[in-house]
Amino acid sequence: MSQKILAINSGSSSLKFKLYELSEQTVLASGHVDRIGQRNSTFTFEIHGQKTIQAEKMDDHLAAIQAVVNGLLTSHVIEHKSEIIAVGHRISHGGRFYTHPVKVDAAVKAKIKELSVLSPLHNPVNLAGIEAFEKILPEAAEVATFDTSFHYTIPPKAYMYGLPYNYFKDHDIRRYGFHGPSHEYIVLKARELFGTQQTRRMITCHLGNGASLCAALDGKSVNSSMGFTPLAGLLMGTRSGDIDPEIIPFIEERFHMSSEDVRKMLNQDSGLLGLSGLSNDVRDLNQAAKAGNQRAQLALDVYVHQIQQYIGAYTTDLNGLDMLVFTAGVGEHSAMIRQAVCAQLTFLGVKLDDEKNRADALRIDAPNSRVKVAVIPTDEEAIIARDIKQVLGIK
Incomplete structure (x- = not known):
């Protein structure tokens, strides 16, 4: 039974995924759910070059995640959930706490929840995705890739706001930047x-x-x-x-x-x-x-x-x-x-x-x-998959 890793990318109204063969890091299946929470949401699933698109009402991101796992099983891309040894999640806001990807534990989940006030459309659904996979794939390791990490090279003249300095010093109020995995992928691909x-x-x-x-x-x-x-x-x-x-x-x-x-x-x-x-x-x-x-x-x-x-x-x-x-x-x-x-x-x-x-x-x-x-088509999932291997020490 080959080992696989799953990259999950939850946006405010969408969810994208890619399933990778771990040994070769080839994409076995991919897809996306669009217009989550709207009447006309759709689920696109691609395997072996064959793409299917179906209208399927998705009330929230939890419903979208369940549809993804069911799709992987019913298409026989995986025969058992235990084949997926790790799941990587794109997390919107890491604040000053996370400048690199990390393995998810209780403390990381608490920080993601704490930072939800700064990213109310994303951090809550990101956290919901982590907790859903804890139930669906309890043996799989989970890794968090943060939207803010790529932008930590922004200089102070660009990230400081014109507020009293103590708001920055004591409360970390500054520009962080987001969509990091996408911008990072595009920069690397263009170069x-x-x-x-x-x-x-x-x-x-x-x-x-x-x-x-x-x-x-x-x-x-x-x-x-x-x-x-x-x-x-x-x-x-x-x-x-x-x-x-x-x-x-x-x-x-x-x-x-x-x-x-x-x-x-x-x-x-x-x-x-x-x-x-x-x-x-x-x-x-x-x-x-x-x-x-x-x-x-x-x-x-x-x-x-x-x-x-x-x-x-x-x-x-x-x-x-x-x-x-x-x-x-x-x-x-x-x-x-x-x-x-x-x-x-x-x-x-x-x-x-x-x-x-x-x-x-x-x-x-x-x-x-x-x-x-x-x-250039973005591939945030490729960055997430790279981060999974890096955090877990997988060659």
Whole structure:
């Protein structure tokens, strides 16, 4: 009976997984559950190049995890659950406590729960996933890979906030950055594909239901659009992104809302959904905008504008730009968003090849573009699998 490891990547409304053969680290099965908690959730399962997609209502991440395990068993990728010796989990917020992946124990679970206040859309579902696997696969070791770890190379000038210093010194209030496994994978893959000299100054755009940009210099993160929590930075599917801090007490006082009510509103009822009043999904908004829905078009315009602003700012951090990379659900599949973003970057010398962009090609820049532009599918699970082997000392 061969040993296997399972990489689990829970997003705010999705769950991705890959099952690896341990000895060769080949992918045996993979898949994802999309639109968790919505009426039109789907379960995609791929094995031996054969992909099946089925509509299956998933009320929460626990239901999605159970569907994954059932899929592995019924497809006979595994004959018994004991074949899976370790499960790796992507955890949103590690605070100052975790700069590297760790084996999960009671203390780690307690910290993940404690840090849930800083990542309310993610840490709770990440923890629920750990606890679900403790029941489903009680003999398997569990490893945590933290979203924040890759960004610990950000310098103080970029991670400090303009608050009294004791809030940082005594309470660790600072920019942390998130989507670390995705940005790390993209940086490593781009350097592998295009060489280290052509990728010295790189901006990676992780655009999904959650969205963030990372400025990377010589393979290391030097800035991230997300901050103390994953709420900061870009407008996202349901998250507000950056706002004037005075808006929060204004809303609390004017509408008699508690801090918890405001937190929920900013995380779950804002962003593309809040602006459009229609959907948190770029695909839905693009279709509605084409049909003349002005609020859908407004939401898309704000989204694109904010991405452009961060690219401009991060080009300053890097003192120039060699490569711009789009990844994640929107970044990989929305030619419309990529074209709209790059349309205002001609001052940097960015020029797209429209045909390649529509085809989601690896390189989508025109021959006369001064900046290389790429579309690289992210593989956070590969980072998680690497971390499992590293933490458990598996060669």
